[in-house]
Amino acid sequence: MxxxxxxxxxxxxxxxxxxxxxxxDTIDGFEVLLTPLHGEKRRLKIRFEASVxxxxxxxxxxxNQLILELREKYGxxxxxxxxxxxxxxxxxxxxxxxxxxxxxxxMLLHYAIFTDNWxxxxxxxxxxIVEWLENPAK
Amino acid sequence: MSEKLIRWEPVKELKxxxxxxxxxxxxxSFELVFSDAxxxxxxxxxxxxxxxxxxxxxxxxxRERSLLDFYKKYDKSVYQDWTFFKLANSEYLAWLSDQSQGxxxxxxxxxxxxxxxxxxxxxxxxxxxxVQWLF
Numbered sequence: 001m002x003x004x005x006x007x008x009x010x011x012x013x014x015x016x017x018x019x020x021x022x023x024x025d026t027i028d029g030f031e032v033l034l035t036p037l038h039g040e041k042r043r044l045k046i047r048f049e050a051s052v053x054x055x056x057x058x059x060x061x062x063x064n065q066l067i068l069e070l071r072e073k074y075g076x077x078x079x080x081x082x083x084x085x086x087x088x089x090x091x092x093x094x095x096x097x098x099x100x101x102x103x104x105x106x107m108l109l110h111y112a113i114f115t116d117n118w119x120x121x122x123x124x125x126x127x128x129i130v131e132w133l134e135n136p137a138k
Numbered sequence: 139m140s141e142k143l144i145r146w147e148p149v150k151e152l153k154x155x156x157x158x159x160x161x162x163x164x165x166x167s168f169e170l171v172f173s174d175a176x177x178x179x180x181x182x183x184x185x186x187x188x189x190x191x192x193x194x195x196x197x198x199x200x201r202e203r204s205l206l207d208f209y210k211k212y213d214k215s216v217y218q219d220w221t222f223f224k225l226a227n228s229e230y231l232a233w234l235s236d237q238s239q240g241x242x243x244x245x246x247x248x249x250x251x252x253x254x255x256x257x258x259x260x261x262x263x264x265x266x267x268x269v270q271w272l273f
Contacts, residue, residue: 020163021164021165022162022163022164022165023161023162023163024160024161024162024163025160025161025162026159026160027160051257053196053197053200054194054196054197054200055194056192056194056195056260057163057189057190057192057193058191058192058193058234059191059192061238062191062192062234062237062241063237063238064237064239064241065236065239066237095196095200097203098201098202098203099199099200099201099202099203100202102199102200102202103199103200118189
C-alpha cells in the first residue's frame with residue numbers, strides 16, 4: 001500500500017514553523033521540545049511516557065527527496081506545517097521486515113516532525129502528550 | 139560494496155554489552171550515556187560537539203534480522219561481547235545519499251553502530267565524538 005502523509009493536529013495554534021530545541025530520551029520518558037521560529041516565547045513539548053520503539057533524527061537537507069515527493073503529491077504548501085502522521089509507513093514496514101514481523105503486533109504509529117533544520121520520525125504504539133509551555137526557556 | 143562491521147574501541151577497558159541510560163540531543167551537542175550491564179555505576183559518555191547529521195534508535199527486538207545477518211557474516215571475534223562498532227559502506231549511509239540526492243556524500247560521514255542491551259543505535263556524523271568514563 002502506498003504511504004499516506006496527513007497533517008497531525010494534536011493541539012491548537014500549530015500554524016507555525018519550529019526549530020528543534022532538544023530531544024531527551026531518559027528513564028523518565030521521551031521528549032521533543034520545539035521553539036517557534038518567529039516571535040513567540042512559548043515552546044511546544046511532545047512527550048511519550050517511555051522510550052519509543054524507534055525514532056530517527058535527520059539533517060533536513062538529507063531528506064530532500066522526501067520533501068520533493070510530498071510537495072509533488074500533496075501540493076507546495078503541505079510541508080509548511082510541522083507535524084504529521086504517516087499511514088502505511090515505509091519506516092514501520094522496514095521495522096516489520098527487520099523484526100521478522102514481530103513489530104506488527106505492536107500496532108505502531110508513525111509521527112513526523114519537520115523543523116527548520118531537522119526532520120524527526122517517531123514510531124511507537126502510544127500517543128504522546130502534546131502541550132504548549134508558556135514559560136520562556138530559562 | 140557490501141557493509142563491513144568494524145569493532146570500535148575509543149577508550150580502554152571497554153567490554154561487554156552496555157545499557158543505554160540516556161540520549162540528549164541539544165543545539166550545542168549530542169550526548170549518549172551508557173552503563174555497564176554488571177556494574178551500573180560504571181558509566182561511559184559518548185559526546186559529539188554538535189548535533190549529529192543522522193541518528194536512529196530502535197528496540198533491539200525490531201532489528202533482529204540485521205543482527206542475525208551480522209552474526210552469520212562475521213566471526214564471533216568481531217561482534218561477540220561488544221557494543222561499539224563502525225559500519226563501512228552501510229545501507230543507512232546509502233539511504234541518506236539517496237534521500238539527499240547525493241548531498242550527504244559531500245560530508246565525509248561515518249556510521250557508528252552501537253548494539254546496546256535494549257536499543258540499537260545508528261549515528262551518522264562528520265566528526266569524531268569524545269568518549270570518556272564518568273566514574
